[in-house]
Amino acid sequence: xxxxxxxxxxxxxxxxxxxxxxxxxxxxxxxxxxxxxxxxxxxxxxxxxxxxxxxxxxxxxxxxxxxxxxxxxxxxxxxxxxxxxxxxxxxxxxxxxxxxxxxxxxxxxxxxxxxxxxxxxxxxxxxxxx
Amino acid sequence: xxxxxxxxxxxxxxxxxxxxxxxxxxxxxxxxxxxxxxxxxxxxxxxxxxxxxxxxxxxxxxxxxxxxxxxxxxxxxxxxxxxxxxxxxxxxxxxxxxxxxxxxxxxxxxxxxxxxxxxxxxxxxxxxxxxxxxxxxxxxxxxxxxxxxxxxxxxxxxxxxxxxxxxxxxxxxxxxxxxxxxxxxxxxxxxxxxxxxxxxxxxxxxxxxxxxxxxxxxxxxxxxxxxxxxxxxxxxxxxxxxxxxxxx
Numbered sequence: 001x002x003x004x005x006x007x008x009x010x011x012x013x014x015x016x017x018x019x020x021x022x023x024x025x026x027x028x029x030x031x032x033x034x035x036x037x038x039x040x041x042x043x044x045x046x047x048x049x050x051x052x053x054x055x056x057x058x059x060x061x062x063x064x065x066x067x068x069x070x071x072x073x074x075x076x077x078x079x080x081x082x083x084x085x086x087x088x089x090x091x092x093x094x095x096x097x098x099x100x101x102x103x104x105x106x107x108x109x110x111x112x113x114x115x116x117x118x119x120x121x122x123x124x125x126x127x128x129x130x
Numbered sequence: 131x132x133x134x135x136x137x138x139x140x141x142x143x144x145x146x147x148x149x150x151x152x153x154x155x156x157x158x159x160x161x162x163x164x165x166x167x168x169x170x171x172x173x174x175x176x177x178x179x180x181x182x183x184x185x186x187x188x189x190x191x192x193x194x195x196x197x198x199x200x201x202x203x204x205x206x207x208x209x210x211x212x213x214x215x216x217x218x219x220x221x222x223x224x225x226x227x228x229x230x231x232x233x234x235x236x237x238x239x240x241x242x243x244x245x246x247x248x249x250x251x252x253x254x255x256x257x258x259x260x261x262x263x264x265x266x267x268x269x270x271x272x273x274x275x276x277x278x279x280x281x282x283x284x285x286x287x288x289x290x291x292x293x294x295x296x297x298x299x300x301x302x303x304x305x306x307x308x309x310x311x312x313x314x315x316x317x318x319x320x321x322x323x324x325x326x327x328x329x330x331x332x333x334x335x336x337x338x339x340x341x342x343x344x345x346x347x348x349x350x351x352x353x354x355x356x357x358x359x360x361x362x363x364x365x366x367x368x369x370x371x372x373x374x375x376x377x378x
Binding site: 039040041042043044045046047091093094 | 218232240241
């Protein structure tokens with residue numbers, strides 16, 4: 001039986017092999033249910049409808065180094081990093097609820113070509129809501 | 131079969147009429163349940179809006195169901211009417227005259243983020259409000275004594291018209307024309323409010339928002355309207371036996 005070793009394939013011999021780590025990420029992910037606040041306009045007023053969304057992902061608090069890089073005044077906020085499968089898409093400034101706590105999406109990094117999306121979330125601990 | 135209606139929005143405690151057209155007369159009229167709570171005469175089609183506005187936006191709409199007299203399988207048609215305050219009626223005039231969809235005209239400051247598309251959006255806000263009349267009167271309504279409170283207001287509305295495309299640039303003048311349209315005049319007559327025909331301000335607020343520079347214009351429009359509230363008058367109808375005590 002012959003085994004193929006990746007080290008024997010040179011980069012110039014395998015063009016277009018952008019690594020898709022989605023399968024590896026799934027082993028790292030767990031099932032998460034967010035409640036998205038979907039806003040629609042009815043009679044010129046905004047109606048907010050809580051909509052549960054289940055996806056595979058992982059939530060991690062920011063490391064001390066990551067918080068240290070934030071601008072002064074934002075370091076006291078509770079920052080979280082979410083890695084999720086590419087099918088879970090939320091917009092920046094959207095509010096989601098996870099385990100009874102509101103989080104606001106502050107940034108989205110699109111690594112869908114690599115098999116995942118990355119979000120920065122902050123805890124909305126003052127209850128400003130959507 | 132279609133349903134003819136004079137207006138698509140009305141204030142609370144007012145009446146308007148719906149009429150079936152096409153199909154087989156006579157028509158019967160009904161209001162769908164779980165709406166704003168208005169009523170309709172099943173024969174004449176005269177619709178009466180509920181007495182007060184609901185805080186729930188989903189309860190601001192009534193669906194009128196019109197059924198014709200076709201034998202065996204009657205034809206059914208529907209119409210929608212919104213129960214709105216004067217601010218909402220301004221939104222209705224703008225939406226109707228500019229031909230916009232339901233989600234393109236909304237009240238300001240509801241934490242509604244504009245979608246990332248090239249459509250035209252209009253937000254209406256109250257810049258300032260000045261009361262110039264405040265009175266109370268007591269009248270007999272259907273045999274019951276009622277207290278009627280009413281106030282008159284002069285308000286400046288801010289109408290923001292915005293788009294990522296050139297729609298706001300080329301259509302901003304339509305907002306002014308909408309305030310002078312036949313539909314606006316009919317709404318003012320039905321709902322007892324007055325919109326100024328010329329704005330007091332027209333400012334270009336276009337500015338950078340992220341990677342885009344959307345067109346945004348703010349138009350200040352004065353309006354006059356009245357608000358009234360009817361409540362029962364408290365009275366005493368139970369008295370203890372009266373006794374007279376004298377010093378003897």
